[in-house]
Amino acid sequence: MSSHHRLNVPGTPALGVQIIMAILFKNAITLEVKIHHYLDNVTNSGILFREGIEDYLNGDTTQFNNKLADIRKNEEGADALRREIRYRLYKKMLIPESRGDVLGLLETTDDVIDATKKVLGHFDVEKPRVREFLKKDFSKLAQASADALDNVVKADRAFFNNKEGVEDYIHKVHFYEHQADQLEEQIKKNIFESEEIPDLAEKLQLRDFVELLGSLADQSEDVAERLSVYAIKRNP
Amino acid sequence: MLTTIFFLSSGLFLGWSLGANDAANIFGTAVGTKMVRFRVAALIASAFVIVGAVVGGSGGSETLGRLGAVNTLPGAFTVALAAALTVLWMTRLRLPVSTTQAIVGAILGWNVFAQMETDFGSLSTIVSSWVAGPILTMVFAALLFLLVKKLLKHIRVGIILQDAYTRAALIVAGAFGAYSLGANNIANVMGVFVPVSPFSASDFGLFTLSSAQQLFLLGGLAIAVGIYTYSHHVMQTVGNDLYKLSPIAALIVVLSSALVLFLFASEDLKLFLEARNLPSFPMVPISSSQAVVGGVLGIGVAKGGKNINLNVLTRIAMGWVATPLGAGVTCVVLLFIVQNLFALPVFE
Numbered sequence: 001m002s003s004h005h006r007l008n009v010p011g012t013p014a015l016g017v018q019i020i021m022a023i024l025f026k027n028a029i030t031l032e033v034k035i036h037h038y039l040d041n042v043t044n045s046g047i048l049f050r051e052g053i054e055d056y057l058n059g060d061t062t063q064f065n066n067k068l069a070d071i072r073k074n075e076e077g078a079d080a081l082r083r084e085i086r087y088r089l090y091k092k093m094l095i096p097e098s099r100g101d102v103l104g105l106l107e108t109t110d111d112v113i114d115a116t117k118k119v120l121g122h123f124d125v126e127k128p129r130v131r132e133f134l135k136k137d138f139s140k141l142a143q144a145s146a147d148a149l150d151n152v153v154k155a156d157r158a159f160f161n162n163k164e165g166v167e168d169y170i171h172k173v174h175f176y177e178h179q180a181d182q183l184e185e186q187i188k189k190n191i192f193e194s195e196e197i198p199d200l201a202e203k204l205q206l207r208d209f210v211e212l213l214g215s216l217a218d219q220s221e222d223v224a225e226r227l228s229v230y231a232i233k234r235n236p
Numbered sequence: 237m238l239t240t241i242f243f244l245s246s247g248l249f250l251g252w253s254l255g256a257n258d259a260a261n262i263f264g265t266a267v268g269t270k271m272v273r274f275r276v277a278a279l280i281a282s283a284f285v286i287v288g289a290v291v292g293g294s295g296g297s298e299t300l301g302r303l304g305a306v307n308t309l310p311g312a313f314t315v316a317l318a319a320a321l322t323v324l325w326m327t328r329l330r331l332p333v334s335t336t337q338a339i340v341g342a343i344l345g346w347n348v349f350a351q352m353e354t355d356f357g358s359l360s361t362i363v364s365s366w367v368a369g370p371i372l373t374m375v376f377a378a379l380l381f382l383l384v385k386k387l388l389k390h391i392r393v394g395i396i397l398q399d400a401y402t403r404a405a406l407i408v409a410g411a412f413g414a415y416s417l418g419a420n421n422i423a424n425v426m427g428v429f430v431p432v433s434p435f436s437a438s439d440f441g442l443f444t445l446s447s448a449q450q451l452f453l454l455g456g457l458a459i460a461v462g463i464y465t466y467s468h469h470v471m472q473t474v475g476n477d478l479y480k481l482s483p484i485a486a487l488i489v490v491l492s493s494a495l496v497l498f499l500f501a502s503e504d505l506k507l508f509l510e511a512r513n514l515p516s517f518p519m520v521p522i523s524s525s526q527a528v529v530g531g532v533l534g535i536g537v538a539k540g541g542k543n544i545n546l547n548v549l550t551r552i553a554m555g556w557v558a559t560p561l562g563a564g565v566t567c568v569v570l571l572f573i574v575q576n577l578f579a580l581p582v583f584e
Contacts, residue, residue, distance in 0.1 A: 028400035035396070095399040096270035097483055102395075161394050234395065 027092045034085050035160055038106065039153055041078035042113055045071060046149040049116035049216065053142040056123050057135045068120045075117045082106050101230045108226055109156060112149055112219045119212045128209050131196055134187065138213065141183045145216035148176035152220040155227055159234075166231045173224040180217035184210050240434045243309045244451075246317035248458040251425040253323050254335050255285070255462020258421065260470040261493065261528045262413035265486030266406040267471040271399075274468050280407060281414040282463050286456035288418025288501075289426075290445070293452040295503045295519030296423030297430045302358040304343040305431050310580035311346060311571070312428040318342040318567035319424070322559060333559055334523030335424040337366065341560025343428065345567025350583035365520035366556055369496055370530030376492035377534030384488060402483045409487055413494035418456055420501035423521045426455040481532070489531035496527050526552050 013021070022029065052067035085106060089099045130138055155169035187210045191203050263277035306312045319338035326333035340362055347354045393401065426448075433447040445453065481489065499505065499517045509516040529552060571582045 024404065025397060025400045028396045032394050032396045095396055097399070098395070160396070162388075162392050162398060 027088070027094060031085065031088050031092075031094055032160070034081055034088070035102075035106075036157070038078060038081040038085060039109075039157055039160075041074055041081065042109055042153045042156075043150070044074050045078070045113045045116040046146050046153070048074065049120060049149075050142055050146040052120045053123070053213070054139065056120075057130060057139060064120075064124075068124055071117050071120055075113050078110065078113050082110055098230070098234065101226075101233065105156065105159075105223065105226055105230060108219075108223045109152070112152065112216065112223060115216045115219045116149075119216065122209070122212055126205065126209075128205055129202070130206070130209075131194070133194070133196065134190065134206070137183060137187045137190065138210075141180060141187060141210065141213045144176050144180040144183060145213055145220070148173050148180065148217040148220035151176065152223045152227075155224060159227055159231055162234075166227065170224045170228050170231075173220050177217040177221040180214045184214040240309070243313040244429060244434075244454065246313050246320055247426050247429055247451075247455060250316050250320045250323070250335060250339070251455045251458030252462035252465075253320065253327075254421060254425055255282075255459035255464075256466035257327070257333075257462075257470060258335075258417055258524045259285075259414070259459075259463040259467040260473070261524045262410050262417060262490055263406075263467075264471045264473075265481050265483070265489070266403075266410060267468070268473075269483055269486070271403045271406055271483050271486075272410070274471065276407065277410065277471070278463050278467070280411050281467075282460035284411045284414035285418035285459050285463070286453065288415035288420075289422035289452040289456035289459070290418075290449050292415070292419030292501055292503070293422035293426075294448060295501055295506070296420060296521040297427040297448065299358060299362065299519050300339065300343060300423050300427040300521070301431060302355050303340065303362065304347040304352060304354065306343065306346055306428045307431060307584045308581045309429075309432045309434065310574055310578075311350070311582035312432050314570045314574045314582055315339070315342045315346050315428045315567055316425075318345060318570050319563050321570075322563040322566055326559060326562065334366075334526060334555060335421065336521040336523050337555060337559035338563040339424045339427065339521075341563030342567040344560065345564035346571060346583070348564070349568050349571040352583070361518045362520050363556070365500060365518055365522060366526070369500065369522035370526045370533075370552065372499075373493045373496045373527040373530035374534035374537065376495055377488050377531035378538040380488045380492055381485070381535050381538040384484060388484075399483070402487060406483065406487050406490070409490045409494065412498070413490050416494045416497035416501060417524055418459070420497040421521050421524065422452045422455050422459075425458065426451040427521075481535075485535050488535060489528055492531045492534065493524060493527035496530075497522055497524060523555075526555070 048067050048071040052064055052071065055061075055064040055067060086103055088094065089103060095102060151169045151172040155166050155173065157163075158165045158169060188207050191197060191206050191210070194203075197203055197206070259278075259281045263272060263281055266272040267274050267277050306315050316339070319335065319342040322338040322341070323333050323335055326338075340359075344354060344359075346352075388398070429451050430448045433451050435447040435450040437444060437446045438450065500520050500522050502517075503519065506516045506519065533549075574580050575582050
């Protein structure tokens with residue numbers, strides 16, 4: 001997943017100019033590339049999360065374990081990138097005005113990555129038994145959470161690229177978070193009203209998993225909230 | 237030699253305080269927001285102030301010379317001292333002070349004391365330039381702001397690169413600003429000494445410096461000393477407390493005020509415009525602090541600002557009257573003391 005194409009140098013200046021710019025602004029260009037790599041990692045986490053949940057619901061243990069391993073590796077990569085970005089921001093004195101904001105944004109975005117890993121990890125450890133009548137709703141909830149994540153990454157990217165649309169994506173994050181909330185409530189009701197699940201302990205366990213699935217959307221919304229403030233602040 | 241240095245000392249002190257205060261107008265926000273390191277800012281500001289002073293500094297001095305040609309070295313010393321003390325005193329009172337307005341007041345004081353006739357043509361040119369300076373800066377800043385906003389919308393560079401470009405632009409604009417400050421304001425520091433310069437033109441092999449240029453070089457060095465010894469603190473204050481600007485807004489303010497100072501200092505431009513029968517700008521030292529305030533207001537206007545602080549404008553306008561008046565009275569008193577207590581000829 002290369003992100004070089006996202007580098008946004010205005011127009012296409014002559015080769016000589018390009019070389020001089022590359023030398024003069026090497027640090028800034030490297031940092032932009034790193035940030036986009038980091039955002040790629042977040043996108044990956046969302047996809048792996050979505051597919052991992054589907055594999056679990058389908059009972060495909062091998063595939064699920066693959067996704068879990070991938071999501072862990074992905075998270076490690078993202079952590080390393082984030083540390084490097086932080087180091088570069090401070091060591092190279094880049095964007096002093098908003099580096100606190102940028103770092104804050106990346107840290108909260110990191111919570112989203114952590115959430116995806118945590119959810120799959122819990123499924124792996126506890127292996128909750130999701131009854132057939134709940135599977136479709138679990139899948140829908142995972143989808144709403146993944147959609148929220150996807151849109152928050154898009155919002156992040158628009159913000160870093162200085163592109164319009166940040167507000168649109170933020171709006172979509174709110175939309176999917178709300179949808180996830182509604183689903184969560186509905187599923188919980190279904191769980192506790194169900195006679196198919198006799199054991200209260202099992203009901204409580206399933207409730208926790210419903211909340212876990214929805215937590216991804218909540219974390220995405222936290223990032224979106226921050227982002228909307230930063231976007232206003234960056235306005236010259 | 238020693239007496240010469242002593243008599244120049246008041247001018248050098250004026251230069252020092254100019255460097256201490258006015259370098260912050262150029263690099264204040266850049267340094268205050270950490271976009272540019274102080275070391276870099278001080279080096280660029282010092283170098284370009286000196287170049288500006290030596291290369292383009294003569295215009296303003298001639299205008300001040302027409303206002304009142306102080307004709308003895310002790311007289312020039314006293315005039316510059318009166319201006320310097322007024323600047324110091326008003327800075328203490330935290331009033332927005334301009335070296336330009338102090339030196340003009342002091343020259344007028346000398347005219348009164350020496351019973352010379354004041355050239356009211358020059359005086360009205362100077363005073364109207366004071367008014368025009370900040371207003372012109374305001375207009376430039378507003379236009380530039382709208383232009384840059386449009387440009388940024390069009391090119392859409394990522395925020396990291398945009399900051400890197402802004403930083404580079406702040407350094408380039410700062411160099412231009414320092415050059416303009418040197419060219420425009422060196423007259424305040426050394427202008428009164430030009431007619432009584434103790435130097436003679438010297439050939440340095442590669443280039444020659446006239447006696448006035450040697451004075452300007454000395455004044456430029458004094459400004460540089462002011463920048464290195466005292467402006468860091470002022471920059472932090474300007475960057476963080478006085479008016480909080482985004483780096484891009486700061487860039488626009490620096491560019492527009494540098495442009496205005498340049499317009500009122502460039503003889504080449506004046507000749508170019510006059511040759512084409514276009515209205516030109518008189519060579520008059522302008523207060524860079526007041527130009528900057530004009531620039532900040534201009535950005536406020538461009539943003540559709542409703543709450544323009546009229547208080548700020550009144551304070552500037554007050555400075556146009558209070559500073560020359562204070563410097564003039566101080567000058568007359570000092571001239572009296574120097575003449576009668578130290579028995580030095582303050583005029584011929």
